[in-house]
Amino acid sequence: MMRTPVLETQRRATLAKALNLALDKRRQSVAEFANWEAMRQRAHDIRAGVLERLDEYLNQFERAATANGIRVVRVATAEEACRYVAAVAKRLGVTKAVKAKSMVTEEIHLNRALEAEGIRAMETDLGEYIAQLCGQPPFHLTAPIVHLSRDEVGRILADKLGVPFTNDPTQLTLIARDVMRREFLTARLGISGANFCIAESGSLVLCTNEGNGRMCTTLPAKEGPRVHIAITGIEKVVPTLKDVAHLLRLLARSGSGMRLTAYTTLINGPRKRADGEESTGPDEVHVLLLDNGRREMLRDPHLREALCCIRCGACSNQCPVYHRIGGHAYKSVYNGPIGSVWSPALWESEQTASLPFDCSLCGACADICPVKIDIHHALLWQRKLAADRGRVPRWQRLAWLAWRVAMSCPTLYNFGSAVARLLLGPAMLNRLGKPWTETRDLPPLAKKTFHELWKEQTPE
Ligand code: SF4
Incomplete structure (x- = not known):
């Protein structure tokens, strides 16, 4: 069993500040609803209902999306998904793509796979872009660089882009925006995930806070991506727009305390030819519905509920x-x-x-x-x-076995705890408690056990 390292103190403080702020904002935002618990239950019922009839909803989505002109492709594995995207890029003859934030593309390691084919996928969510510049994976489901201070972000941009150092958030955003805008206007392939796929209408729902999702998917004709590929998990299908409206009310509130994400985009298909030169959107929209182990999870009654996740963080x-x-x-x-x-x-x-x-x-x-x-x-x-699966070390299994035996025999338990109190002084406890005790002392064992106190304080 592997040991997990703890963060160093300063990093922990930066992280705690950001996460606690998000939690405070969430508390205020949720307090606007007297029936928050009922809303959660309804969200659960929507998502669990989808899992009950997943194939039915996937087929309905595929039919409706295809009628809208979207190419829907079912992909079983990460490799299959990456191969599909690379093949589209090669057909277009492009060596770069712009990408909106998507955990599924992280899951399949799309950037690495495209890079191996000579295609550079540029992240355009600000946090993802900075994480990509310093070669780090996202730190958090919705906030990829939540652990970095603005000084650190300023230094990364100065180092990687050769711009003067600043730690002013507006200036930092403008620097990144300047780089990205050029990329948006010249890229011919846009890649995104999808927060939801609506079965009744065949639409994709994309939630972003910076507008980069729209720049990757729906720029005016002749500018920006001509082909949009959305990659999403099969579990992201939702029956109706009304259901999505309900989930959207919980999604941003839960993650960051915002009532809604700044941009909620519904994509119904490629640009219609009759729309003329001024209309927006790509010529082709592809949706890859990815399995990659999800059906296995669906089959396990104890794990299937995890597929209800809407990735709020x-x-x-x-x-x-x-x-x-x-x-x-x-x-x-x-x-x-x-x-x-x-x-x-x-x-x-x-x-x-x-x-x-x-x-x-x-x-x-x-x-x-x-x-x-x-x-x-x-x-x-x-x-x-x-x-x-035999992933738990032998000593740990033996320790739990001993614990189980002791817990089911009061005499043995009382004897064991008396011996432990005799042998385990503070020094021994701290040695056994490593690594937790590297930065703190464990309190000494109580002089009397709970049983002894109970006997003393309970009247006969
Ligand atoms: S990320 Fe998923 S599991 Fe975690 S709170 Fe949000 S919806 Fe629930």
């Missing part, structure tokens, strides 16, 4: 472990509590098998989740799967 904001170790420690595209459920399901390995154990099972993630996913129970289930 609130569970990471709330998670005490995420606050302490940060997103990169998970070594997985999907980090935070829900990432610890998804990652072992998509990529089973020694490293991902250890993720569900980086959790105190406090349940704060499930309490905040806008679609009411029972995240900590899914994490417990992942722990069981890891043990079944």
